[in-house]
């Protein structure tokens with residue numbers, strides 16, 4: 001292929017984009033549909049996952065209580081032991097928060113309807129314990145941490161919701177896994193549909209391809225306008241899909257998702273790095289690979 | 302030079318279209334190929350441009366050894382051939398002008414050259430006033446002339462015309478034949494497949510008769526063939 005031909009080939013791509021209006025429109029619509037199905041599925045799964053993750057973060061904690069309220073020394077000792085545990089190499093403690101019994105009472109009183117019930121308690125007769133709210137890093141080795149904390153605080157002063165955490169965590173991984181495979185299947189279906197659409201648009205022009213070959217056109221000369229045209233189709237579809245997906249997400253999906261559960265919707269801006277890029281990749285795949293493969297079939301004349 | 306050596310070509314096990322062709326056509330020759338319908342004339346031209354492949358034997362066209370040529374060389378073989386197809390094979394979505402211009406673009410011709418030469422060729426086949434029409438809007442003979450203009454646009458070494466006068470009136474066919482003779486005088490090899498025995502007799506060139514896939518006669522000057 002000569003350099004001189006390149007402007008012509010690009011022009012030819014644009015020309016046939018317009019000339020085959022019905023075909024290119026059909027291809028764009030099919031691409032947009034595939035993209036929107038994939039995109040919507042992705043954001044729904046991601047929101048669900050995000051929600052569950054947040055829930056599990058909240059119970060990714062172990063509470064340790066110290067009731068010996070008068071014994072300032074014991075409290076200090078235990079706190080020092082906990083600090084030492086934090087400092088240890090490969091410590092499984094992400095951070096801890098110390099809630100004094102005064103703060104705990106204050107918090108409780110602030111809860112609606114509790115003020116009256118708790119009014120007889122004050123600084124001097126506060127029945128609540130000092131609380132260390134400990135966030136752990138890794139669930140797999142949390143039993144080890146539990147034993148260490150039990151040694152410090154005593155087995156009956158430790159409370160956790162590890163069972164719950166594990167269940168929620170398993171649910172999250174299941175959703176991620178199922179979501180991944182469903183996405184993979186959807187993607188394969190989308191690619192098959194896209195391949196087929198491109199194949200059809202190329203098939204409609206197989207006679208032109210044959211004649212070009214008969215008069216001595218190289219495969220590159222025949223193929224490149226199709227690829228240029230395919231890239232235009234892919235780009236247009238990706239741009240339209242991104243816009244539509246944005247409105248679909250912020251306008252429709254977000255309402256539906258939050259209608260089912262009190263979920264904080266992941267802001268659309270979080271998806272800027274992934275959704276348009278994925279659309280673009282799919283569009284360019286259709287434009288370059290699918291076109292080249294489809295044209296290749298008709299080159300051999 | 303074109304050289305067939307024991308060339309056999311069968312479309313499938315029942316249809317042996319050419320059965321043992323031995324033939325040499327030298328550069329600059331003018332050859333008529335005649336024969337009954339279904340004799341194998343078009344098949345022979347299809348072998349030359351590698352639209353079909355030979356089943357056995359050897360075939361050389363302008364230095365290209367077709368029996369063992371890699372696919373990627375096919376375009377360059379075809380560029381040394383200018384073919385007027387029996388079924389025209391024009392681009393239906395391109396105008397007459399674009400059809401001819403496109404052939405030149407395929408071989409990487411400069412725009413300025415294309416702009417100059419296309420009108421020249423259209424004038425040659427008397428289609429200047431139809432330059433902006435699409436093939437579907439032309440008569441059979443007019444389409445044939447577009448195919449003709451396209452075939453010679455790239456100045457090919459060998460011009461092959463399959464029934465180039467099949468759809469035009471006597472005057473036009475004589476004009477097209479004159480054109481082929483002129484092209485031949487420029488040193489090009491010209492191969493004309495035809496049913497028109499009157500033309501063959503009038504132009505008195507080398508004439509090959511094919512029947513049932515074999516060359517049954519090869520005569521210089523006009524021949525008369527009993528059907």
Ligand SMILES: Nc1ncnc2c1ncn2[C@@H]1O[C@H](COP(=O)(O)OP(=O)(O)OP(=O)(O)O)[C@@H](O)[C@H]1O
Pocket residue numbers: 312313316317318336337338339340341342343344345387
């Ligand atoms: N694509 C094909 N597949 C199978 N058989 C074919 C094909 N093309 C031609 N044939 C057969 O090969 C034989 C030679 O055909 P060909 O087209 O070469 O004849 P021809 O001499 O050009 O005839 P005509 O004068 O009618 O154009 C015929 O028997 C024909 O039926």
Ligand SMILES: [Mg+2]
Pocket residue numbers: 342343344387463
């Ligand atoms: Mg024929």
